[in-house]
Amino acid sequence: MKGRRxxxxxxxxxxxxxxxxxxxxxxxxxAQPRGEQATDVGRVVSARVDRTVTVxxxxxxxxxxxxxxxxxxxxxxxxxxxxxxxxxxxxxxxxLDLKRYDRILAVDEQARTVTAxxxxxWADIQEAVNPLGLSVRVMQSQNLFTIGGSLSAxxxxxxxxxGPLIAAVRSIRMLLADGSIVTxxxxxxxxxxxxxIGGFGVLGVxxxxxxxxxxxxxxxxxxxxxxxxxxxxxxEQAARSPDTGLLIARLSTAPEHFLERMYMTEFRRxxxxxxxxxxxxxxxxxxxxxxxxxxxxxxxxxxKSLSWSLxxxxxxxxxxxxxxxxxAMRPESDFLDYRDAQHSDLLQEYFVPLSRYEAFVDGLxxxxxxxxxxxxxxxxxxxxQNGESALSYTASEDRAALVLLINEKRSAARLERxxxxxxxxxxxxxxxxxxxxxxxxxxxxxxxxxxxxPGWTELAAAKRRYDPGSLFWNDWYGKYGSEEGGGRR
Amino acid sequence: xxxxxxxxxxxxxxxxxxxxxGSGIVFPFYLIQIKEIGGGFAEYGIAYGLFTICSAFxxxxxxxxSDRFGRTPLLLIGSWGMAGLFLLFPLAxxxxxxxxxxxxxxxxxxxxxxxEKALLADLTDGEPGRGEKIGRYxxxxxLFSGIAVIAxxxxxxxxxxxxxxxxxxxxxxxxGLLLLRVDERGEEGQAG
Ligand SMILES: Cc1cc2nc3c(=O)[nH]c(=O)nc-3n(C[C@H](O)[C@H](O)[C@H](O)COP(=O)(O)OP(=O)(O)OC[C@H]3O[C@@H](n4cnc5c(N)ncnc54)[C@H](O)[C@@H]3O)c2cc1C
Numbered sequence: 295m296k297g298r299r300x301x302x303x304x305x306x307x308x309x310x311x312x313x314x315x316x317x318x319x320x321x322x323x324x325a326q327p328r329g330e331q332a333t334d335v336g337r338v339v340s341a342r343v344d345r346t347v348t349v350x351x352x353x354x355x356x357x358x359x360x361x362x363x364x365x366x367x368x369x370x371x372x373x374x375x376x377x378x379x380x381x382x383x384x385x386x387x388x389x390l391d392l393k394r395y396d397r398i399l400a401v402d403e404q405a406r407t408v409t410a411x412x413x414x415x416w417a418d419i420q421e422a423v424n425p426l427g428l429s430v431r432v433m434q435s436q437n438l439f440t441i442g443g444s445l446s447a448x449x450x451x452x453x454x455x456x457g458p459l460i461a462a463v464r465s466i467r468m469l470l471a472d473g474s475i476v477t478x479x480x481x482x483x484x485x486x487x488x489x490x491i492g493g494f495g496v497l498g499v500x501x502x503x504x505x506x507x508x509x510x511x512x513x514x515x516x517x518x519x520x521x522x523x524x525x526x527x528x529x530e531q532a533a534r535s536p537d538t539g540l541l542i543a544r545l546s547t548a549p550e551h552f553l554e555r556m557y558m559t560e561f562r563r564x565x566x567x568x569x570x571x572x573x574x575x576x577x578x579x580x581x582x583x584x585x586x587x588x589x590x591x592x593x594x595x596x597x598k599s600l601s602w603s604l605x606x607x608x609x610x611x612x613x614x615x616x617x618x619x620x621x622a623m624r625p626e627s628d629f630l631d632y633r634d635a636q637h638s639d640l641l642q643e644y645f646v647p648l649s650r651y652e653a654f655v656d657g658l659x660x661x662x663x664x665x666x667x668x669x670x671x672x673x674x675x676x677x678x679q680n681g682e683s684a685l686s687y688t689a690s691e692d693r694a695a696l697v698l699l700i701n702e703k704r705s706a707a708r709l710e711r712x713x714x715x716x717x718x719x720x721x722x723x724x725x726x727x728x729x730x731x732x733x734x735x736x737x738x739x740x741x742x743x744x745x746x747x748p749g750w751t752e753l754a755a756a757k758r759r760y761d762p763g764s765l766f767w768n769d770w771y772g773k774y775g776s777e778e779g780g781g782r783r
Numbered sequence: 784x785x786x787x788x789x790x791x792x793x794x795x796x797x798x799x800x801x802x803x804x805g806s807g808i809v810f811p812f813y814l815i816q817i818k819e820i821g822g823g824f825a826e827y828g829i830a831y832g833l834f835t836i837c838s839a840f841x842x843x844x845x846x847x848x849s850d851r852f853g854r855t856p857l858l859l860i861g862s863w864g865m866a867g868l869f870l871l872f873p874l875a876x877x878x879x880x881x882x883x884x885x886x887x888x889x890x891x892x893x894x895x896x897x898x899e900k901a902l903l904a905d906l907t908d909g910e911p912g913r914g915e916k917i918g919r920y921x922x923x924x925x926l927f928s929g930i931a932v933i934a935x936x937x938x939x940x941x942x943x944x945x946x947x948x949x950x951x952x953x954x955x956x957x958x959g960l961l962l963l964r965v966d967e968r969g970e971e972g973q974a975g
Contacts (some may be wrong), residue, residue, distance in 0.1 A: 301963045308863060312956050316949070319870035323945065326874065331819060636823055 332370075332389060336378030337638050338709055338735055341769060343370065346389045349413070355390060355499050356473050359765070362388040363471065368767035371495035373413065373443030378640060379736040380769025381446075381494045387767065390499060392442050398422045399502065407464055409504045412442030419505075420620055424575055427568055429510040429619045431462040435542070435673070436625040442500045447733045448492030448683045450675070450695065452540040452623070454533035457680030458688070460491045464504040471498060471765040489756035492683035494732070496753070496771045497760050511619045512571045513539045513561035517609035525556050525674075526651040529694065533676040537562045540622055545655065545672040545696070548599040553659040553672070555602075557609065561622050571616040576624060592639075592670050592701045601671075639670070640700045640735060642716060645677060645693040646728035654696070657722045665715055668701045684749040684756070687729050695731075713737040720746075736773050743774045750775060791965045792906045796920050798961035799899055800927040802862055805954030807931025808938065809869070809947050816944055822878050830878075830885045837889025838896065846897045854902040855965050861895035862959040869952035873945035902965075 333340035344367055347358040362369045370389045372382035383389055395413035402408075403426055408419055416437035419430055433451050434444065445466065450458045465479035468490060478486040490497045520528060522545060532538050540561035545553055564570075587604060590597030632639050646654045662669065674696050681689035702712055716737035720730045729746040730738060744750060753775060757764070764776075814827050822830075849857045868887055875881050903920060907913045938947060 305960050305963050308956070308959060312863075312866065315867055315870055316952070319874065319949075323873050326876070636825070 329386065332372075332383035334375040334378055334380075334382055335638075336640050336735065338378065338640065338704055339380040339769060341380070341383045341385045341387075343383050343385070343387050343389050346372075346391050348391050348393075349395045349499075351395070352469065352475065352501050355392075355395070355469050355501065356475075358388060358390055359469060359471065359499065360473050363763070363765055369499075369765055370768045371442070371446075371499055371766070373440030374415070374438060375443075376439055377443065377447060377494070377770075378734045379732065380773070381733070381771075382768060384768045384772065392440060392499070395501070396440075401426065401428070401507075403428070406507045406509075407504050408507055409502060410441055411502055412445075412500045413440050415440055416444070416623075420575060420624070423507055424510065424573070424620050427510050428507040430623060431506055431508045432456045432459045433623060437623065438625070441503050441505070442495075445491050445500055445503060446493060446495045448685070449733075450677055452542050452675055454538060454541045454676035455678065457678050458492075458683065458686070460488075460682045461680055462506045463487075463491060464506060466490065466500050466504075467502040468497070469499040469501055471761040471763060475501065485752075485756050486760060488682060489684045489753045492685040493753055493756075494770055494775075495768060496766045496775060497756060498766060508619075510568060510573075511539060512564045512566040512568060513617055513619060513622055514564050515559055515561050515612060515615050515617060515622075517557055517559045517613060519555065519557045519606070522554055522556050522655050523652055525558070526648045526694070529558060529651075529674070529676065530648055530692075532558065532560050533678075533692075539563050539619055541676055543674040544605075545674060546598075546602050547669050547671055548602040549595045550599060551602075553655050553662075556674070557606070559609070561617070561619075564616065566616070568618060571618050572621065573618055576621050588670075592668070598670070636705075637701055637703050640702055640712070642698045642700065642719070642734050643731035644696050644698075644719065644723040644728055645687050645730070646696070646723055646726050647691055648694050650726035650728065651694050654723065654726050654728065657726075658719065661715070661718060661722065665711075667712070667715060670699045670701050672699070673697045684752040685732065685747050686749065687731060687746075689749075690727075693728065717742065732770070732774075736770055738774075740774060788906050788910065792903075792916065792920065794961055794964040795899075795902055795906065796923050798858075798862070798958045798965070800923050801954050801958035801961060802865075802895065803924050803927040804931045804934075805869075805951040805958060806865065807928045808935035808954075809872075809944075809951045811932055811935055812939060812944050812947060815939075816872065816875070817878070817881060819944070820876060820878060820881070822881075826878050826881075830881055833882055834885045834889040834892065837886045838893035841890055841893040842897045845894045846901060849898045849901055854898045854905065855962055857894045857898045858902065859959050859962055861891045861898065862955050862962065864891035865895070866952045866955035866959065869948050869955060872948045 327342060329342045329344045330346065331340055332343045332346070347354070349355045349358065359369055368384050368387040370382055370384045370387045372389050372391050373393060375382050392413035395411045396415070396418060397411045398414055398418060399409040399411065401422055406428060408423060410419060416430060416433045416439060420437060423429065432453065434449050435452060444459055445463065448458045448460050456462065465477055466487065467475060467477050468486070469475050476483065478490060480487060486497065490500065525543065529543060532541055538560055543556055543558040546555040587601050591601040644654070674694055677688045677693045677695045679688050679690065679692050680686060702708055716735065717739060720738050720742050723730055724742065724745060732747070813830065817827050817830060845857060865888065868884055868891065871884055875884060903917060907916050910916065935947065
């Protein structure tokens with residue numbers, strides 16, 4: 295470099311070249327598709343959405359919906375994104391995130407109801423009603439989900455006398471595609487009520503819901519070990535008993551008794567006053583330890599055996615323990631805080647008539663011996679008949695609900711295989727008069743979907759009526775719900 | 784001669800501080816960038832490894848070149864080259880593109896690291912209190928890399944990753960401009 299002059303010239307030249315490159319880069323970037331990547335806890339499906347709007351008021355939601363409509367964009371709706379089948383996003387859509395719309399609006403002690411905004415979680419509701427000696431009627435095994443997401447999946451839980459969530463809903467308030475806000479209940483707009491609950495966010499935004507509550511009670515837990523053959527009868531007996539408050543069973547995935555041994559935990563009503571058990575809502579206990587054992591279970595067969603024998607020991611020591619309903623309905627641990635770069639914990643659920651339970655488990659075992667999957671654990675719950683929702687999964691009779699937790703690598707080859715196996719498992723359930731849960735991976739074929747959910751035509755009809763422009767949309771609906779079966783965008 | 788060297792050292796330090804700041808504010812977010820386009824920890828490891836390994840092979844060569852052509856020209860190419868590459872990161876849409884960018888980054892990084900050390904040695908050669916000077920220099924660098932990572936952590940909440948790359952790029956350009964103030968006579972004896 296020669297002298298001041300030369301250096302000044304060099305600096306100017308560098309700046310000029312840089313300015314040129316910078317503007318080229320900015321220009322190229324602006325030509326790229328805009329948006330952000332959206333996915334769910336399963337992380338097997340994702341899409342590039344236009345933007346995510348945080349909803350804090352009904353006005354926020356209405357504004358976002360009308361803006362999206364004016365821009366010609368679709369609207370997807372998201373709670374805590376624990377659905378796993380693309381129900382919360384769509385390519386180029388505006389996603390409404392409801393998690394911050396989460397106030398508990400009213401608890402009516404007399405009528406035993408709670409009214410909450412859709413982004414509130416079961417944990418929020420439990421905190422509001424526990425001091426009043428009240429409890430949620432139907433919820434998942436964990437309490438971290440939003441009310442809106444739970445309604446739209448029409449979820450179910452551990453109380454064998456309670457149907458899916460729709461059974462405990464008084465009414466919902468919904469924001470529709472035209473910006474109007476309406477009420478839906480069994481009396482008012484019953485077709486909207488039936489279609490929106492279990493309708494995965496394609497009819498409009500659920501803003502608020504009024505849900506029925508029940509009394510908090512003291513339960514005594516009893517766990518018994520049994521074989522899968524004797525299980526259906528014992529399970530049905532326990533489920534039908536008026537003494538049973540909650541009921542949950544597990545099927546062993548340990549290699550030495552793979553899908554053979556089971557245990558069943560009954561939470562029996564004691565009639566004792568609430569004060570006789572710890573009424574304070576408990577926090578997760580021993581999370582790190584459970585997480586560690588769960589990690590072993592996920593990775594190794596011996597981990598599955600270890601976990602099974604540890605649980606046996608735990609149940610023996612807890613036999614006869616007293617617990618309130620509210621505490622029994624809190625999670626033992628949030629295993630889902632699992633953020634492996636390559637693997638996902640994936641759930642699947644199959645509903646089979648109790649009379650065909652044994653045949654289903656035999657079929658499943660044969661299938662998994664032939665094509666092994668890393669099934670970490672299997673829980674079994676009791677689902678009473680209920681056909682209120684258009685997309686009901688127990689419309690015709692009581693069913694056993696088997697949840698498989700599968701740990702799988704998210705590589706294209708592994709997921710293709712999982713898709714194929716899932717279709718076989720759905721086929722197995724269907725051949726025994728059963729069905730599958732829509733919330734999880736979108737692997738069912740269109741034929742399988744239509745066979746299991748003939749009420750899809752009812753949802754489609756409600757959609758024509760309440761959202762004729764197909765503003766509310768998501769990946770899952772694009773694949774299964776639309777009348778052309780994935781054709782229209 | 785002495786004051787010349789002292790002021791040269793000061794400009795080198797300023798320039799390299801800007802460099803540290805510019806590359807440091809995006810560094811923690813490479814992983815996000817890689818995730819955005821569908822990679823995971825393994826891809827992150829590869830990307831980072833490519834950068835280091837590529838520079839490993841080129842360090843010796845650039846060191847020799849700097850003996851021939853002088854340190855500052857190579858340092859200049861290093862920082863302006865990286866400034867240019869940073870403009871490409873927001874445009875990357877596949878892992879392969881990120882890998883390619885990382886290899887190129889490795890080359891410019893090698894230029895920068897080797898020449899920075901050599902220049903530092905030149906400018907402190909035969910000086911009293913050499914260790915102290917280098918210590919002071921390193922203090923500045925360490926301070927700025929800390930500031931960069933902290934600032935990056937705060938800024939990423941408000942700006943997109945792309946914007947961070949543009950900001951980083953501008954700082955790298957500035958780093959080169961500051962380098963132009965390094966008085967050649969200060970280094971000439973050793974470099975030429
Ligand atoms: C670990 C785990 C355990 C689970 N356990 C159970 C269980 O025990 N029983 C069970 O039945 N299910 C269970 N599920 C499934 C879960 O209940 C559903 O996926 C539920 O939808 C999750 O709620 P969310 O808030 O995450 O909803 P999201 O996944 O965010 O959304 C689910 C659907 O609801 C729609 N939606 C969300 N909010 C609104 C709104 N305000 N208005 C309109 N539509 C809305 C979305 O568009 C989407 O279609 C479990 C899932 C996981 C991952």
